[in-house]
Amino acid sequence: MARRAPWSQRLLPYLYVGPALTVACLFSFVSMAISLWVSFHDYDAFAGASRFVGFDNYHRALYSADSYFWLAMRHTGVYVVLSVCGTLLTSLPLALLCLRAKVGQALFRTLYFLPSITPGVVLALVFYHIFGNYGQLLDRSWTALPALALLGVWAGAGYNMVIFLAGLTEIPQILYDAAVVDGANRWQQFRHITMPMLRNTLVFVTVMTIIGSFQVFTSVYIMTSGGPERSTEVIAYSIFVNAFAVAGQMGYASALAWLLFGVIFVFVFLQMRVFRSRRIYDE
């Protein structure tokens, strides 16, 4: 029978995990619980008082004539689709190209990664002027949202490229060698080896992009404030406006936030189910 480790050694891992767990609990889980509670109340943060209103805030968001929830969700949905497609169509080719680079791979990786570590506010301000001077994309209702999505794709491409690159380097070279022997061309190799073997990475990138895109805020706040003509009013911006620009609407804003949570949860859940239903090659 193995001797149990002394209590000090058993305690040590918890000590390491403790601070991060405390911070996560305090600033994520506790905040989420409070926000859920607030969403069922007419809550006044300053007075610290509240009145239970049941599902009134949710009902207002979903059915009230002057609610912008559905409009914001529609815009958010368009943004998510554009972002996910854009990200996959840029990050993966970039990663493939980078993998093939004989020299300077680290340099390319660094260059492409730079936007990811640049503050979103800075990127938004830079692109605000770029879009203003070239094409005036933010001035038209039908181009403003795609322009914001373009910024999102550009900003996230480097990060996702690094993830894909990591996934690509994990694929055994022997599979490609065997495919070459069998006479497979580049496209066939990509389709029958690279894509299936990258599925876990693909799921991860897609899920993270969807979650991030649903929460897009900074670029909207800085570049368009929801305009022109409310064409870029996304759900996170709507939550912000109601929470902080309209007095006493914290409960309503919290309800919007939980509706957003619900939508993201359903999306991610469905996606995970769909991908899990197929056999993953490296399992």
Place this chain on the structure above:
Amino acid sequence: MPRLKLVAGLLLALILVTGVLARAGLTRRWVEDLGLQKTQREELRVWDWWSASTNEEYGDYFAALETAFEARNPDVDVIFQVVPFGNYVQKLSTAMVGDTPPDVFQSSVYWAEGFHQQGMLRSLNDLLEADPALPGTPAYVGESAFLPSAWRHNHTEDGTIFGIPQIIDASCLLWNLDILQAAAADDDEIRAMFQRDAAGAIDWTRIHWDAVHDWEHFRRLTRKLTVRDENDDVTQAGFLLSASSGAGLFSPWLAANGGRFQDAAGTQALFASARGIETVEFIARLYWVDRVCPPFRRQMTDAEMFKERRAAVVAAGTWSGKDITRDTMGWTHFGKTAFPRGPSGDGPSTVTWGNMLVITQRCDNVDAAWRYVKFVGGLEGSLLRGQYLGYNGPRFDFYATERWQQALRERPYLSNVKQICLAGDKLRHTEIIAVDHQANPIVESVLLHYPEILEGRGPYPSVAAAMRTAADNVDNVYRRYNEQVDNWLALRAAGTD
């Protein structure tokens, strides 16, 4: 050895957690209870959004203000804290909830009424009544000391005063005098806009505050001042419009047409009236029919275009002169007028506002706070702002000082601001940000799609229908807000019981 490591680890964790909590202010009360923070001087925390990081002159002003105030009040240590304008409401609400509010802060009219209704602000009536300063003296900060337009946003209809005006501002039309002077060479109508000196010679540095008689006159002038290239593109705007400005652009024109944005009690939007529709159509026609403006662009602000000499006239604030002078190193010469009378208006007008100093409800040191408010709101404070920031003052006696006369000589663009401020109506004041969020996109749609609306294929069947929709939405904001105010009052009443 492992035990030593564990103890050291625990100690380190404890120090880190304590440090975080102390830095976050969560241990403030414990420390105060221990009596470790007692100082000889009372600390007075003052919040403002004027920041030296955006304009170094603010730094000079606050330094001079602190020196002058503390010299007279050696028992008070003023601590200025800059809070960005865009985060003011959140920061203040958080500070109030977290029991770390400032003692005094500058409140924009955007939030003042709401802060008062939420119970954040201390009523100043008792302090004013007990104040020994007599009306007519430089230290007096009662109503009679201020321009009427400065004393509009700082009190309720029942007479509760919650702020002392610090500035007076108004929307105005900003005219590029260099462009005007060039155009005046062969145009009597434009030449007549300029003032004349005692000898009857034209003073090219000053225009009359009511130089534009009515909307038709304005239309004529701006058409003349519009310059187009060979492709018929506007290279110099006669009047620069921004569709996204929404209510901000619309309100002063509405005031000049005898209309009001909202009722005094903040219960009803009034801008969908015949005067309001007339106003929006006038603005839309300037853009679509008279074509005095290049295509709407969000990225280039009116001020930027004006500073680049690509616009003869823009709508701006009376405060904007110092920024233009600084940014163009004094090379741009400009003058200010009120908005001309509309077909249903009584005369030149605009909208005005007076941001104010307020004392928070949870201020512990009311005496020091009131001394500070009085100093800043008194004549000396006004003169300091005039000296360091180039601001005109909200007080009557300010305009009689030699320093103001000197400022007028040095900065001729200031010459009309008093008349403009006196002519104006009160800026919309109830839940402005929420109201703008409802109204602006609709006004923007009308301006962007005006021809389509007229042809019956726009986003709204008519301008009137669009304005009615906007007003209905704004009414909803007011209704919800007033319900909220009733809740706050009920809560406070319950607390008092």
